[in-house]
Amino acid sequence: MIRDQILHVSNLCAGYGKTVVLHDVSISLVRDSLTLIVGPNGSGKSTLAKAIFNLANVFAGEIIFKNINVTKMTAEEKTALGMQMIPQVSNVFENLTVKENLEISFFNTRKTDKNKKSFEDMLEYVFQIFPNLRNRENDKVKLLSGGERQMVALARALITKPELIIFDEPTAMLSPALSNFILNKIKEINHSGVAVMLIEQNVKAAIGIADYLYVLLSGKKVLEGPSEKFIKDFKILEDAFFGKVREV
C-alpha cells in the first residue's frame, strides 16, 4: 500500500437489499488530493459513497482509512475517525437551526476536547469560509435558499475538522453561478489540507479542479487516470460515457 494513501477501497461489491449495484470497484485516494468520480446516471456513484459509510450493503471488499480497516464499522464510528460525507439530497436537518445543525455534528465526532470555547472557535472558522451563514445562525434551515443549504451542509462537515470529505453531487440543483461558487469552496477546502472525493455529473466543470479521476459505468470502474490526461483528450471520457471504453 502506498504510504500517503488516506482511503483505499479494494474490490468493493455493494448494493441495496440483495441487489448488487457495485461490482468489484477499487479506488484509492491520496492524502490532500481531490479525486473526482464521474459516470452517467445509475452508474453507482452514490452507492459507492454510501457503501464507504456502510449505509448501503457491503457484500465483499475492504475499505481502509488511514491504515485502519473500517469495512465493518458503522457510519457513526467512521465519522469519529475523521471521515465525513455530504449526501446528495436531504443533507441538512431541516427542522433545526443552522447553529444546531453544526452543534450536532461538532459534539458527536472526533474525540478531541469538546467544550463551548472550541465550538465557538470552529463556528468562527466556518463563518469565515461562509460569511452568508453568519447572520442566519438562528434560522431554521427550512427557511434557507438552496445555495445556503448547501453551505450549511458543507459547514456541517467542515466543523468536525475532517481529514476526508466525500461530496455527493454538491452542485446538483444549483444554478451555474452557485455551482461554481461551491466548487471553488471545495477547492479551497482541499487546499487547506483535506482530502476530497467529489462525485459529479458535470464533468466539464469539475475536471479543472480535480487531481485524479475515476469513471464508473453501470457499477464497474472503466477508466482512471490523472485528470490532466483527460483534459487533453476529452474524447476518451465522452466515449466512456457512451459505453466505448478505449485503453488509456
Added chain:
Amino acid sequence: MAYGLTVTLSSIRIYNWAYAEYVTISAYITAVLSTRYLVNIWLCFPIAITSAVVMSILVDELVYKPLSARGSTIIQIMLASIATGLLIRYFIYIFASINNVVIIKAAYASRTIFTYNTLVITDLDVATILVTLSMMIIFHFILSKTLLGKQIRAMWDNFELARLSGVKVFRVRRFVCILVGIPAGIIGSLWSIYSTVTPTTGWILLLPAFAAVIVGGLVSIPGAVVGGYLLGLGENLIMAIAYRLFNISLAYKPLLMLLIMLLALFVRAEIIPIRFFTSSIHKSIFRRSGCK
C-alpha cells in the same frame, strides 16, 4: 399522555399502539402493590415507572429494532405494534384473571382541599395538573436545550444524516425509549389512583391521545398538546352545552370525539386550508424564543 405518544411517534417513526399497554402495566403495578402488598403509594410510583421503561425498552429491542433493521414498511410496523400491544394485553388479562384483579383501584383516598359550590378540587387534581405541566416543561427543555434533545430532533429529521453526523443513533433511541416510558408510568400510576384499572385502561386512554395527535398534527409536540386540550375542552364544553340546551345524552361523547377527529383529518388532508392558521399560531406561541 399525548406527549409521550408524539415523542415515540416521531422519533422512531412508529405508530406505537403498544404504548397503551405500558400505561396499563404501570397502572396495575401501582394498584396491586398498594392494595395487595400494602406498599406505600409513593414507593409504587418509581416501581411502576421503572417497569414501564423496562417494557418500553424490551418492546423496542424485541420488535421494533428487528423490524426497522429489515426495512419494514410503516404499515407492517404498525401491524406489529398493534399485535404487540394485544399480546401484552392478553398477558395482563391472564395475570389479572389468575390473581382475580380484573378490576382494581389503588389504595389511596384523595383529600378534598378546595370546595366551591359543586366544584370540588382534590389533592389528586392538583397533583395531576402539576405533574402534567412539569412533564411538559421538562420535555420541552430536554428537546430544545440539551444536546440529547437536539440529537433526538436530528434523528426525527433525517436518520441517515444523523448517523453521518456521528449521532450514536441506537444509544439515542434507547434514551427515547426511557424518556417515553416515564410518562407512561406516571400516567398509569395516576390513573390507578383516580379510577379503576382494567386490562383495557391503557387502550381507552390511548384513543383520545391518538385522536389528539391527529388533531394536533403528528410530529409537532406543541401541536399534540394543543390538539389534546382542544379535544378535551371541545368535547366537554360542547357536550355540556348540548346536554343543557337540547338534553342530548352524554353518551354521545365518543361520537363527538369522532366528529372532531374526522374534521381534523379533513384538515390534515388539506381539504380545508387551515395550514397557514396553525403555523402562525405555532410561531407566535411556541417559537417566540427563536425569533429575533
Added chain:
Amino acid sequence: MSSELITLLSTTLTFFSIYVILSLSLNLEYGFTGIPNFGKVFFFSLGAYVTGTFVPRVMHFLFQIDEPICSATASTKRIVLGIQEPAALMMIFIMSLILSGIIGAVVGYILSYPSLKLRGDYLAISLLIVAELCRVFVRTEPSIVCGTNGIGGLPNPFIWIEDAITKEVSYSTLSATIAFLTYFFIQRIVNSPYGRVLKSIRDDELASQLLGKDVKKFKSEVLMFASSLSAIAGCLYAFFIGFVYPDDFIIVWTMYAWLMLLLGGVGNNRGVVLGSLVMVMIDRGLRRIPSFWLSLPFDISYLRGIIFMVLLLVIIMYRPRGIFPEKPLETPAKKVFETFIRNSLKFKKNNLINSSE
C-alpha cells in the same frame, strides 16, 4: 358419523366462510389496491349492527310484539316466531343481508372520501380510531343494539327445521355458498382489466394516475365493495351466533383478518383462503381442547389471542409478504416472452460456440 362431529364441522365451515369473506375483502383492499384498512372490524360490525337493529324491529312491527326490544321475553318470542313463520323469517334474513351489503357500501363510500386523501399510515390510524370510537358509541347508546348488554333473540334463518343437524348444515352450506361466490367474484375482478388497474395503483399510484386512471375513484369503489362484503360477513356472523354484542367487535377482529391475509399471502386469493382455513382450524381446535385435557386457571381465549399475535409477529418479521406471496400471472403473453428469452439465450450460446470454433 356422529352428530357431534357434524355439528363441529358445520360450525367450522360457517366460521370458515365468514373468515374467508372478511379476509378476501381485505385482500382486495390491501393486497390488490394497497389500501391498508385497519378498520376492518368497523365494517364487519356494521353488518352485525344493521342486523341487530333491523331484524328485531321488523319482527316487532310484523308480529305486533309489545315488549321492549331489549327485554328477554321479547327475544324468546322472536325465536318462537321464527320457528312458526319460516317464510317471513327467510325474507327478513335475505333482506337484512342485502341491507347490510348496501349500508356497508354506502358507509364505505362515505368514509373513503376523506380517508383516501390521506397517506397510507394516516389512513390506517384514522380508520382504526373510527372503528374503536364507533364501538364505544354503540355500546353507550341504548337505542341501537341495547348498549352494553347487546341484543339477543336473532333467530337463525333455518331455525324452523326440526332436525338440529340439518339446520346447522343448511346454514353452513348457505354461508359457504356466499363465501364461494365472493371468492369467485374477487378472482374475476382481480384478473380483469379492472384488477390490473388496481394492481397498478398499488404498485405506483402516480404512474397509474399519469396513465389517465382516476385513482381515487378506483380506490373508493374498492373500499365500497370490500366494506359491503365485510358487512355481509358481519350479518352472517350475527345470525349465526344469534345475538349482537358491541364488545365483541374489538380490534382483535381486524388483526385476525390481517393474520389470515398474511398467513395466506398478500395478493394471493387462494393463499388467503388457505390462511383462513389454518386460522379457523387453530381457532376451533383450541376451543375444543380444554374439555379433553387442558385445564387452565384462565379463559382459553387469552391463550388463543397470544398464539395468534405471536404468529402474526413472526410472520411480519420473517415473511412480510405472507407465506405464499403473489406470483406473476401465467398469461399467454408471459409464456411467449419466456420462450423468446430462452431461445435467444440458446442462440447466443450457439453463436459463441460457432465463433470460438
